[in-house]
Amino acid sequence: MAVIPVQAFLIVAAALFALGLFGALRRTNAIMVLMGIELMLNAVNLNLVAFARYLQGALVGGQVFAVFVITVAAAEAAIGLAIVLLLARRRRTIEVPEIHDLKG
Amino acid sequence: MSGAWLAFAALTGMVLYSGYKVVTSPLITHAALYLATALVGVAGFFLMLESEFLAVVQVLVYVGAVMTVIIFAIMLSDVPALQGDPQATLVSRLLSRRFGSVPALVSAGVLALVLIGYGSVRWAAAPLGGAPEAVHPLLHDTTAQGSTGVIGRALFTTYLVPFEVASLLLLAAMVGAIVLTRRERGAAEKAAAGKAGAGAAAAAPAVEGAAEERGGAQFWP
Numbered sequence: 156m157a158v159i160p161v162q163a164f165l166i167v168a169a170a171l172f173a174l175g176l177f178g179a180l181r182r183t184n185a186i187m188v189l190m191g192i193e194l195m196l197n198a199v200n201l202n203l204v205a206f207a208r209y210l211q212g213a214l215v216g217g218q219v220f221a222v223f224v225i226t227v228a229a230a231e232a233a234i235g236l237a238i239v240l241l242l243a244r245r246r247r248t249i250e251v252p253e254i255h256d257l258k259g
Numbered sequence: 260m261s262g263a264w265l266a267f268a269a270l271t272g273m274v275l276y277s278g279y280k281v282v283t284s285p286l287i288t289h290a291a292l293y294l295a296t297a298l299v300g301v302a303g304f305f306l307m308l309e310s311e312f313l314a315v316v317q318v319l320v321y322v323g324a325v326m327t328v329i330i331f332a333i334m335l336s337d338v339p340a341l342q343g344d345p346q347a348t349l350v351s352r353l354l355s356r357r358f359g360s361v362p363a364l365v366s367a368g369v370l371a372l373v374l375i376g377y378g379s380v381r382w383a384a385a386p387l388g389g390a391p392e393a394v395h396p397l398l399h400d401t402t403a404q405g406s407t408g409v410i411g412r413a414l415f416t417t418y419l420v421p422f423e424v425a426s427l428l429l430l431a432a433m434v435g436a437i438v439l440t441r442r443e444r445g446a447a448e449k450a451a452a453g454k455a456g457a458g459a460a461a462a463a464p465a466v467e468g469a470a471e472e473r474g475g476a477q478f479w480p
Contacts, residue, residue, distance in 0.1 A: 159264065160382070161382070164304065167271050167275070167304070170278075171301075172373075173366040173367065174278040174281070174282055175282070176365065176369060177365075177366035178281060178282030180362035180365060182282065184287060186287060186291075186329065186332055186333055186336070187287060190281055190290060190329065191282060194278055194281060197297070197298060200301065200317075201301055201304055201305075204310050207310070208309060215409055215410065215417070218310050218312070218313055218409075218410050219417075222313065222316065223425055225316060225317065225320050226425045227425070227428065228321075229432075230429055230431075230432035232329065233432045233435075233436045234435055236331075236332040236436075237436040237439040243335070249336055
């Protein structure tokens, strides 16, 4: 098996992170913003696992941290999409620029 | 070009193309399906990095649960502007949305910064994909097969407290999601009363009572 350097994985993860950041900043739809955040979290996970494999002494730590990131991402998706549903029900819009105030 | 590099190139193309389509497709359902593809690609990367457990968890949690929740949210929040504008060209979409060209510049800047940082690091020649005997000694524990046993053992010894905190977080998120999306008792009657009181209310979509009533009929018939 060929040796793939860790930098290759890191570059892919950096590109994925930039794509997710772009999506989270540009899209106006709240669900699309959440999807951009999910892309960024996945890029971070890829970095963690690549470094866990690269620094073999820290193998367990990196992978366990990736497990926690996935957990927090699941909780974030549940709460974020619940808020999106609430916005859609009460405001009839989930476009982020049209949501100015917190109450209501 | 060896098999590992071929797999790496295929996964890279899959992940980056899907990620690009996630942030640029005008139809939100297409974006959700492309996000699922990108997440499967990341699971493939996890397999290449010899973390089978994380690859399976990625498919189960992300592609199975989170994507289902996202698609449910798309279907339930059926607001008029949800579908986007399919006619817009890429350049106009890049420039006309929120903040103009700032998001493109910011993300390109972050990417350039990270890549410059990677270029300036002196990397040790640690093997990736070779020399299995150099892997963490726990991996060669006969009672802990592969990364699953290693992660399980670490979760319940070294990382026990973060593990419990994570379970509390999931519980709080579950309760919070239920409380947030629960319909208050009497909201439907109030909305019906408001609609009966003002006959023109149904014609104006911005009126809260009409929106509530319509939403109620739609979400929980």
